[in-house]
Amino acid sequence: MFNKKSTSLAGQVALITGSESGIGRETARAFCRQGAAVVLNGRQAERLESTRQALAAEGFQVAACVADVTDYAACERLVATAIAAFGRLDILITNASISQRAYFADMQPAVFRQVLDSNVYGSVYPLKAALPYLIQARGSVTFISSISALNGMPSGSAYCAGKAALANLAHTLRLELAATGLHFGVVHIGFTQNDPDKRVLNAAGQPVPIAHRPPRWQKSQAQVAAIILRHVRRRQRRTVISGLGRLILVVHALLPRLGDWVVLTSQRRLRNFYE
Template structure:
């Protein structure tokens, strides 16, 4: 696909205004930042002093986000790129270097979710969801790694609490998100000498944009499963936690009480955890479907 890079300026010795904040002088790429959690994480990074490269596949929506950031005086450029295509990821990273001359933070947020049971899914749909969650993190990181090593930077994979113990109707999504934890652990061991931080954030139920869609068994976009509003965190609240995770260079952050309960059950009481999931699957099917 062809990439569209907007808001780009020639690289200068200091190509963005000096400012206060914990991320002042740093440059970040946030994939999937045209909307949702990615957009609010990018906004929080800008407010904390960073220059940010926005990313998405929808050129019109991405440009709307970029323009709203620019109108607010935030330092951003944007790049339309499919993160499951390695050449696109190379151009995404090149856009950051061309605009700002360095790269300090990579947040791999772009992914596709699902509402479909494994037995009903078409194989190509499973692959599409899985690839978006695994290669959608691997390819941007592979392209960005040399620059992150130079700055002893930070990498954060955005995962989900559903990866901690699995969730019915989410097989490909859960498998892909779970893979990110092992990937991060392996990279910490392989690249310990570089000083690069590798972390994973497991996000819980979060308020979504009104047009948020996931894939059904045939690959068609459908609304996400119902979640009680009282269980949901705001996108801005999740973004604040992600920034705190990066500042503290944490290995893992699990968001929400439910997520921490899942960790506890999965670690110490796995049979009880499975019983709870199986019971709620029978009695609260709408929670999964």
């Protein structure tokens, strides 16, 4: 078991979903650099293997498993990979998810469900499969959410609903499993630099580029990974990344109408990127 004063994750085993690319990949690298063994996950076999090879070449302990985290049987295989490779599991970070760029009135119901499933069951299923090992280790679970879950975001109904659900899920499990010593936390990520080929779903379920974001609002993937690492090591309950995220949290709590006005105004200015 690790605590707030620990300086190393040596001997710990972390499973990070959606770690073949992007934030998940950089989070895996950050944990490896602190001495953890890491189980990588993704749905694209070639990209996942490329990430595994790159980290292994740096001398890190890594294993990998292709698995769709919205499939419970696949999550069982994913956890089995961790146990077979390293004999234990201490940390789970549910990072894999699908985002969207579509207004609710235009979305096909199946697309809404696909996005919601990735953000809710994509966390529930890996946790359910891993829970006995995490309890045994008195370990740590972190759900990766978004600042958009704090106040909502036009064109992101299913994504925001799913990410908001994770905070309540973490709170409920914290109460249910308080006696186990298992840590449950949520990280609300803000605007982050993405891989060039990053895609989200449109109303028909087709992958499209992410909408424009001013560079000055974005953190690098490595910066976000460092914050996730600190969150886990300190066993924090909630971490809101970026000044913008913390502002949204305060405004939503104290001046919700002002928060809605700011969001709607900014969306109108950027709407040409959504059409």
